[in-house]
Amino acid sequence: MITAERKPMEELIECLRPYHRILLVGCNECVTVCSAGGRKEVGILSSALQMAFMKEGKTLDVKEITLERQCDPEYVEELVTHIDQAEAVMSMACGCGVQEIAGRFKSKPVFPALNTTFMGASERQGVWVERCQGCGECVLALTGGICPIARCAKQLLNGPCGGSTNGKCEVDPDIDCAWQLIWDRLKALGLEDRYEDNIAAKDWRTGRGGGPRKIIREDLVK
Amino acid sequence: MKTESVLEKVFASGELAVTSECGPPRGALAEKIIEKAKMLQGYVDAVNVTDNQTAMVRMSSFAACVFIKQLGMDPILQMVTRDRNRLAMQADILGAYAHGIDIMLCLSGDHPHFGDHPMAANVHDIDSVQFVQMVRDMRDKGRFQGGDEILNPPKMYIGAAANPFADPFELRVARLAKKIKAGTDFIQTQCIYNLDKFEKWMDGVRDRGLHEKVNIMAGITPMKTVGMARYMKKRVPGMDVPDELIKRMAGVPKEKQADEGIKISIEAIERLKEVEGVKGFHIMAIEWEQKVPEIVERAGLLPRPKEFS
Structure with missing residues (x-):
């Protein structure tokens, strides 16, 4: 999933200071799963914003809506009936959702309520960890199913640096050394020999190196 | 010979090679680097010049x-993949070689x-193994x-560097093998304090015959104080400082x-000279370059061969 965290309240209040009526839009996908921008978080933020405004002797009229998916135009279209009543929109989706709304409603200011962080997985209750950087050319087949691009602080493709200590990364003892994990896994699979295959320099064009990316599926394009 | 370099010639002659390092100044101060280098003149075959060491901006x-x-x-x-992409690295390599x-x-x-x-943004466009391969292909294939x-x-x-003390230990010989496969001509190791562990690593290196494919220089860093020894043990990732060594440093008065520390370094060099596959010493006296001549001399590594440079 795409993970996100809510921005500090002060920053959100600052964005909304000039307005009296806003749409607060949640998303029922990734940000619901990571408890950052689903229906529940929309309700909590809505109350918090209204209270903050009241404290300053002002009012804020908040219309709460949580869309099935903010990154999909057909769901964003559901905002049409509400958009005119609002002076501004605050989106609780990832950056994709924020931009989808901004692209659809060109004359309406849209503010992000979240900082979109990474593509990751849920490690345990309340903890999410980065797992993928979307490099566009997956190397997991070579590295025992553990991604050194997303999980090594130096994105090394050919083994651990000299700072790997007791299975931990030199940057932070709370971070597992990706190459220790890869090595343990290759051993468990009986694939130790594979470690000595030198992995060639990566072609970053499939990642951000080639500029903004697009997928066109000719079989699906109408 | 692959190059005209002095280091390749020293290794080819069968003599133990000696290198040291200079950290450039944190300012536009030519005289600082000149002063440091002059302390080493005549005592080493070549001088490493660090590249934004410890990720601090320097000349x-x-x-x-x-x-x-x-x-x-x-x-x-010295060049790190942290700060430059492959275009910048190759550009500097051309420039350096032209100089x-x-x-x-x-x-x-x-x-x-x-x-x-x-x-700062981390670049890491390529890793150190791919970096070696790139420089080798520039040289041997004449290709960017x-x-x-x-x-x-x-x-x-x-x-290239090797750290026999980092984890997982069992992977450290294989990691060297990858760097050799990529085209490394010589290796400078992490500072060696745990000699037993280094020798164990070298056993693994010799078992695979890797010592015949690459020239391994043992890394030596003299400790100034017991505080430095403790700091290196606790704070420097991938550093292995045995407790006996800390005890030994702590056992002498501060002014001694x-x-x-110098004595420990010299003893280490003497012992490592006997390890088959050690082809030289890389003496990293951090902000203590003035001590390198004494270490080189007392370790019996003088005179340095003059005919190659």
Whole structure:
């Protein structure tokens, strides 16, 4: 999933200071799963914003809506009936959702309520960890199913640096050394020999190196 | 011979090679680097020049190398993948070689987390193994990493680092093998304090015959104080300082600790000379360059061969 965290309240209040009526839009996908921008978080933020405004002797009229998916135009279209009543929109989706709304409603200011962080997985209750950087050319087949691009602080493709200590990364003892994990896994699979295959320099064009990316599926394009 | 470099010639002669290092200044101070390098003149075959070491901004390794070259000495251009993408790296390699710098050390570099710009973007376009491969292909194939032909390819003598003390230990010989496969000519190791562990690593290196494919230089760093020993043990990732050594340093009065540190280094060199496959010593006296001549002399590594440079 795409993970996100809510921005500090002060920053959100600052964005909304000039307005009296806003749409607060949640998303029922990734940000619901990571408890950052689903229906529940929309309700909590809505109350918090209204209270903050009241404290300053002002009012804020908040219309709460949580869309099935903010990154999909057909769901964003559901905002049409509400958009005119609002002076501004605050989106609780990832950056994709924020931009989808901004692209659809060109004359309406849209503010992000979240900082979109990474593509990751849920490690345990309340903890999410980065797992993928979307490099566009997956190397997991070579590295025992553990991604050194997303999980090594130096994105090394050919083994651990000299700072790997007791299975931990030199940057932070709370971070597992990706190459220790890869090595343990290759051993468990009986694939130790594979470690000595030198992995060639990566072609970053499939990642951000080639500029903004697009997928066109000719079989699906109408 | 692959290159015209002094280091390749020293190794070929069968003599133990000696290198040391200079950290460039944190300012536009030519005299600082010249002063440090002059302390080493005549005592080492070549001088490593660090590249934003510990991820702190310093005068560029390339510029400092040029100053050292102008003294008639042989600099080793250190370069890390942290700060430059492959275009910038290759551009600097061409420039350095055009200035007569023909030895380099290819590293990934300390993470910015440790330095004075923790907010900087990490480049890491390529890793240290791919870096070695790139410099080798520039030299032997005359091709840029992107595939185009190079006019007058740089003939760099290529070094890489090895840390026998980092984890997982069982992978450390294999990691060396990958760097050799990529084209490393020489290796400079992490500072060695745990000699037993280093020798165990060397056993693994010899078992695979890797000591015949690459010239391994043992890394030596004299400790100034017991405080430094403790700091290295606790705070420097991938450093293995045995407790006996800390006890030994702590067991002498403060004003004698520096001498004890030098003595420990000399004893280490004497012992490591006997290890088959050790072809030289890389003496990293951090901000203590003035002690290198004494260490080299007392360790019996003088005179340095003059005919190669």
